[in-house]
Amino acid sequence: MEATATLTLSSSPTGARRSPARPTGASLHLRRVPTLSFHLRGAQGPAAFRALSSPFPGCRRRRRGSGMVVRAEMFGQLTTGLESAWNKLRGVDRLTKENIAEPMRDIRRALLEADVSVPVARSFIESVTEKAVGTDVIRGVQPEQQLVKVVNDELVQLMGGEVSDLVFAKTGPTVILLAGLQGVGKTTVCAKLAFYLKKMGKSCMLVAADVYRPAAIDQLTILGKKVGVPVYSEGTEAKPSEIAKNGLKEAKSKKTDVVIVDTAGRLQVDKAMMNELKEVKKAVKPTEILLVVDAMTGQEAAALVGAFNVEIGITGAILTKLDGDSRGGAALSIKEVSGKPIKFIGRGERVEDLEPFYPDRMAQRILGMGDVLSFVEQAQQVMNQEDAEELQKKIMSAKFNFNDFLKQTKAIAQMGSFSRIIGMIPGMNKVTPAQIREAEKNVKFMESMINVMTADERERPELLAESRERRRRVAKDAGKTEQQVSQLVSQLFQMRTRMQKMMAGMQGKDTPDMENLAESIKAEEQAAVATGKRRRKYGNLRQRDLDSMRGYRR
Numbered sequence: 001m002e003a004t005a006t007l008t009l010s011s012s013p014t015g016a017r018r019s020p021a022r023p024t025g026a027s028l029h030l031r032r033v034p035t036l037s038f039h040l041r042g043a044q045g046p047a048a049f050r051a052l053s054s055p056f057p058g059c060r061r062r063r064r065g066s067g068m069v070v071r072a073e074m075f076g077q078l079t080t081g082l083e084s085a086w087n088k089l090r091g092v093d094r095l096t097k098e099n100i101a102e103p104m105r106d107i108r109r110a111l112l113e114a115d116v117s118v119p120v121a122r123s124f125i126e127s128v129t130e131k132a133v134g135t136d137v138i139r140g141v142q143p144e145q146q147l148v149k150v151v152n153d154e155l156v157q158l159m160g161g162e163v164s165d166l167v168f169a170k171t172g173p174t175v176i177l178l179a180g181l182q183g184v185g186k187t188t189v190c191a192k193l194a195f196y197l198k199k200m201g202k203s204c205m206l207v208a209a210d211v212y213r214p215a216a217i218d219q220l221t222i223l224g225k226k227v228g229v230p231v232y233s234e235g236t237e238a239k240p241s242e243i244a245k246n247g248l249k250e251a252k253s254k255k256t257d258v259v260i261v262d263t264a265g266r267l268q269v270d271k272a273m274m275n276e277l278k279e280v281k282k283a284v285k286p287t288e289i290l291l292v293v294d295a296m297t298g299q300e301a302a303a304l305v306g307a308f309n310v311e312i313g314i315t316g317a318i319l320t321k322l323d324g325d326s327r328g329g330a331a332l333s334i335k336e337v338s339g340k341p342i343k344f345i346g347r348g349e350r351v352e353d354l355e356p357f358y359p360d361r362m363a364q365r366i367l368g369m370g371d372v373l374s375f376v377e378q379a380q381q382v383m384n385q386e387d388a389e390e391l392q393k394k395i396m397s398a399k400f401n402f403n404d405f406l407k408q409t410k411a412i413a414q415m416g417s418f419s420r421i422i423g424m425i426p427g428m429n430k431v432t433p434a435q436i437r438e439a440e441k442n443v444k445f446m447e448s449m450i451n452v453m454t455a456d457e458r459e460r461p462e463l464l465a466e467s468r469e470r471r472r473r474v475a476k477d478a479g480k481t482e483q484q485v486s487q488l489v490s491q492l493f494q495m496r497t498r499m500q501k502m503m504a505g506m507q508g509k510d511t512p513d514m515e516n517l518a519e520s521i522k523a524e525e526q527a528a529v530a531t532g533k534r535r536r537k538y539g540n541l542r543q544r545d546l547d548s549m550r551g552y553r554r
């Protein structure tokens, strides 16, 4: 026999539900550990791989020595489903509503297969479609790569965007109350959290408030010993709220930093369970109430977090058993469905197997395309850099027109800040958040007027400066006053002059001494409002603008 294979199956009932066909010539050794992995060696390795992995879409192969290790990764099936979406976009030159329709169907199917609920999948698809179609083409980036980036960003948002850190009490011990259904891993999480907090330098105490399962107290005591933290218990006779209260008193007297309260789990959500939790909550006023949920239960876990939140008001969730054959639905839906963040994930039975939940890392793990993402990000940066250089050239040759103006205002809307573009022009990176907000407020107002200008007028702003009729027409079409249009025209010329001066000032200086752009725009705006005296032929355009305009035409 030339090939050997070691196959390990998930310890969970759902993980073990499918058994791959046994390949000829390969020996299988079954162990109960919570991932699926094959180690194949010998000439028949590839054949054995195909036979073994066929029931597990998303299996990954890795060469190891002369053999190969195959793992059915968490979310493997979802990753595979998404891959088929990218493949359908090969050969298209930009993303359109039409050509992404089918890939979007694939993504939707992949999400549903991963056990994401229908409404969550629907709103995800809607927002990806909207963002993908509205994305500018980035030079050198394939449309399918661009879609990967959009999907990644939306996945990160779906999972809460930012990492949600544990909150600690300002004074006295921080109390963490753990709740959850039976067997989800609450008791194990107590020890894992204590281990994690000890590594952070916090002293911990575990409180055994699960009085219904005598073994739970023993289990907690053993785990407490293992991680080196004291366990407070009063046996199975006392009331959980009393035990928690006394435990907290003891922790205070010992100046313990964090108290973790283990509560009883039930097979399903019931009134008695909720009432008991409410009592414990009232007795110890926890800083964090975390619901422990099993990732294997998919969208049910998300619904459960929502239900507990409505009943007792929780601060977040801990998702366990993500190392098994979890399809990912829980991780993807919890925040969206319940509004509560996932704070930690459990990825194994050992005390070390708990880590904070990072939405961005999780999204990358799902897509399995870290390299594509960083490539698209770099290309975007290059494009912004090129934009900035182009803008600089235009400013220097006094050709900054309404199209550039609009492009900049749109860039503001897109990026939420001037500073990303402006910051790339050397010396122009002093824009403050208040100025950004101010600039953003004006964006829509200006855009409405620029949108109704003709292509010629946008290209050559002096057409508007010279013709009162044109300004009147723009005002009428945009629903603004003639004065507001004149102000916009005047602002563009002032901006142009000002920018030119700044650029000229910058040349030959390492650290130019100049005001930032937004400040200058604001100053000019105020000046424009204050002036009204020199309005003759050009309505309320100011003499200085006319001079600058003449300079442009020379």
Ligand SMILES: Nc1nc2c(ncn2[C@@H]2O[C@H](COP(=O)(O)OP(=O)(O)OP(=O)(O)O)[C@@H](O)[C@H]2O)c(=O)[nH]1
Pocket: 011, 034, 180, 181, 182, 183, 184, 185, 186, 187, 188, 189, 210, 213, 216, 264, 265, 266, 320, 321, 322, 323, 324, 346, 347, 348, 349, 353
């Ligand atoms: N694979 C895997 N197994 C886990 C994980 N967390 C817990 N388990 C296992 O799940 C089983 C149940 O864990 P417990 O901590 O006893 O669950 P519990 O919620 O306290 O259960 P009750 O006290 O009955 O409510 C144990 O065999 C744990 O080893 C995890 O992240 N991954």
